[in-house]
Amino acid sequence: MIEMVIEQRRRSLGGGLEVGRVLPFAKRRMVGPFIFFDHMGPLDVAAGADRSLDVRPHPHIGLSTVTYLFSGEIMHRDSVGSEQAIRPREVNWMTAGSGITHSERFEKARASGDHLHGIQAWVALPTADEETAPSFSHHAGADLPHWNDGGVAGHLIAGSAYGLTAAARTHSPLFYAHLDMEPGATAEVPAGHPERALYVATGAVEVDGARYDAGKMLVLGADVSALRAVERSAVMLLGGEPVGERYLYWNFVSSSHDRLAQAAEDWKAGRMKLPDADDQEFIPLPDAPLPTPAKA
Template sequence: MSNIKLIIEERPSNIGNFMVGRLLPFREKRMVGPFSFIDHMGPALLSDHENLDVPPHPHIGLSTLTYLFEGSIMHKDSLGTEIEIKPGQVNWMTAGNGIVHSERTPKYLRQSNKMLHGLQIWVALPKHFEQMAPEFYHADADDLPSWEENGIQFKLIAGEAFGKKSPIPVYSPMYLLELKSTAQASVKIGEHLFGESGIYILEGAIENDGNTFEPKQLLVAKDSSLCEFTMQANTTIYIFGGEPFPEERFIYWNFVASSKELIEEAKERWLKQEFEPVPGETDFVPLPERRI
């Protein structure tokens, strides 16, 4: 009997001047564990006059995780952080009671052709951390636990699993794992997972109970403890999940909260430009009327 509860197809979404493939939220599954939002950026070839430019915009009630496969993004935020993220590195920004950030192509790449490809993820904060002070953490590729089992390369990007712990400062029990295969291999890792689990297929294919699943699909497991499948050769997947929260999460634009009152308060603060600004930035993204 298949352990696949739900198959979510990647859906195109416009984030300003850049198209992404949206995976979460989905009408039948708003969250997987604490994960509330996953966008697949690219792969996109940007010409010498095309650049990523996401002006300053606010967040509350979540942590954002940026993980690149190709390209580079310059991150600036209202804490004064200014850092370039490159492939294999992690930017982890915890919004708490409010943070503002921008994401742009670095200056030295703006007049040249470049690739951009990666994942942007939101992890909701537990209720007792929703109003914490904002924080930012950057991890280099070498900081992340990596190992090999049965011919599969594992990397623990965030959280805890397999008795290992990523340095990313998460605020609830969760995990984000990268698995890469060079040859066909069986995977049986349910004993190392907990809570709700999802699998995103970046490249290659996996098989489960006679069914083959391919890129641009997100699979949600019925039971994470039964996580067992076969990876085809040259396959890369991301397994993510963790303990779900007891309360519902509301999402409006870039705001995630356990109460609609916190969302409304954040909307008012952004309309009145009461969030801390990003040093050196003058433009901003206006509050939209639509929901995610």
């Protein structure tokens, strides 16, 4: 059975860039360790676009960000010295741990135009790893196992599924995959995880005899084992072991509300190092005082 259907809510990030916010949702804050899920674009950007499209340097703690593109290019720079463009079917995996800052610049789009479309997810770290040293890794090609079977072209982004394991280091059991499905094709939903979901990025799918169109996340019961593409579709499958309740404020995730407050104060006071190659501007802490956030 389908436990819940979550429809994306459109949000503007400025500069004409819109995202479809899926997680967190008021009635379902997390799926396994996945605490945040944004569908970026699709957006056509003309050459010469304003720099307001960029995401200026900002901080994170207690999570890993996972960026995956269907099309376009984003330049990542961070405070551990990374400078890495991400392109379609590649993964930028950034573990914030005790604290990291990064920017996401659309330099190619501004220079020559681009079609931007992708997904950014956040994975909450287990309590024992929340203060791990920050790190960054980029993955492409053989790092992301892929397969073709019966009209389904699959890419494993992270974790283990379908008898395969992706290269990015994860801190808890999870899976995250992208399936391109031809009309009428069927695909297995990985089992063996207590929480699972699928997100229809494009097209439409059928699960348990019902049709679900693009922009919807289906939180799946244990009995759901397959899906069928009604038309050509791009589908994200995700899930894993829950890591426990989490507080979420702005770009910070933690099992401790006090730790969130400390991170907010550190950013406001300028105690978090900016990216080495992008340290001339930053996104300020939101004007509103730190609330007592609902637990994720």
